Amino acid sequence: MTERRAPSGSTDPVDGLLVVDKPAGWTSHDVVGRVRRLAGTRKVGHAGTLDPMATGVLVLGLNRATRLLTYLVGADKEYTATVRLGQGTVTDDAEGDVTDAPGAASIDAAALETALERLRGPIDQVPCSVSAIKVDGRRSYARVRGGEQVELAARPVTIHRFDVLARRTTTADDGTAVTDLDVVVGCSSGTYVRALARDLGGALGTAGHLTALRRTRVGPFDLTGAADLTVLGAAHEAGRPVPLLSLTDASRAAFPVRELTEHETTAVRFGRRLPAGGREGPVAVTAPDGHVVALVEDRGDHARPVLVLDPA
Structure with missing residues (x-):
């Protein structure tokens, strides 16, 4: 750093x-x-x-x-997490009250892999109702805590990885036999890992929620x-x-890099466009001395500055 x-x-x-x-x-x-x-x-x-x-x-x-x-x-983001199968909560994580406790004393390995596979790749995910998503101008969690029933629309997300690292059977505080799964999740932005835990439990004919979550990577x-x-x-x-x-170091780490001539550097500093570079998404463009002057994006035949970090 x-x-x-x-x-x-x-x-x-x-x-x-x-x-x-x-x-x-x-x-x-x-x-x-x-x-x-x-x-x-x-x-x-x-x-x-x-x-x-x-x-x-x-x-x-x-x-x-x-x-x-x-x-x-x-x-994209990556997480390690612990999913508890056999109990559901109002928040889909350990911070909420238990709402359903059908138990999960044992989980068939083949059934588990099938359920995981269905939750990998592009999926439509219903976010947790206790979330910061706004519904008619109010946060969903505020509506739920006010006693309303909130049903959020499904959103497209992509799950690049959803793998079990370890599993164990234990007993929850209320005496319910449950199965805990230590998992690793790689996903697109906007994914609710606690919703994955909820949906994994549902796919296995029980309930599920998160008991631990650690984000290990952002981009x-x-x-x-x-x-x-x-x-x-x-x-x-x-x-x-x-x-x-x-x-400069942050931009170089997060985006593809395109080196500019002095003439091009001056143009970008004034917010002028460049010939397209042939790359999708933001590209960090650097002056001849190596420091980043802007982020640009291709728009047709030209690359236009979307963020000038080193203006004229």
Whole structure:
């Protein structure tokens, strides 16, 4: 992780990405608030929330790097999780009350693999009703907690990987015999892993919910080098700045790279278009000295700047 510091004595804001290992019990907003205090700036955002129960990769942008987050929110993600078969909850995870407990003392291995296979690839997933999705202007979770019955429309998502790492039979606190599955999930943005747990239970003729969730990757950013908030706090007390990934390093990690000539660099800095590069999605374009000046996207025969990071 490349450390970015303002010059000594400077009050200029520092730009960059920070990958945090979110602790359990914190909301994503809690983490943003903490980093705002540690970095001394109000301009901090994140590239996709994690539920309070979940831990793991939370990508934050500071100052100008918040503009990159729009293009990182849609990145594929990976998780490790524990699915409990035999019980369902109102939230589809361990934070909600148990609503159904048919039990799952044993699960046939062939039936389990068949159910998993049906949940891989492109699927239409019904999000959890206790979620932040808005229904007629109000969050779905607020409607549910107000006593309403909420049925959300299915959404297309892609499950790249849904594999069982380990399984064990145990007894839940209420005495129900259940089967716990440690799983790994690779998926497109917008996937609810707790909905996968719910649907896996349903496919096996029982119920299911998540008891643990850890996000291990967002796009190219994983737990390797992810910052611990306690360590960041201690560093702050010692007068050390928050270590950030620079705009150039972050862009190079997240997007394909196209090198520009001096003439093309000047054009992009003024928001002018370039000849198309033949790549789909955002591309980081670099000046001859190697630093990223913008993100561009092909539109027909031309590549148009969608985000200029180094304006004229």
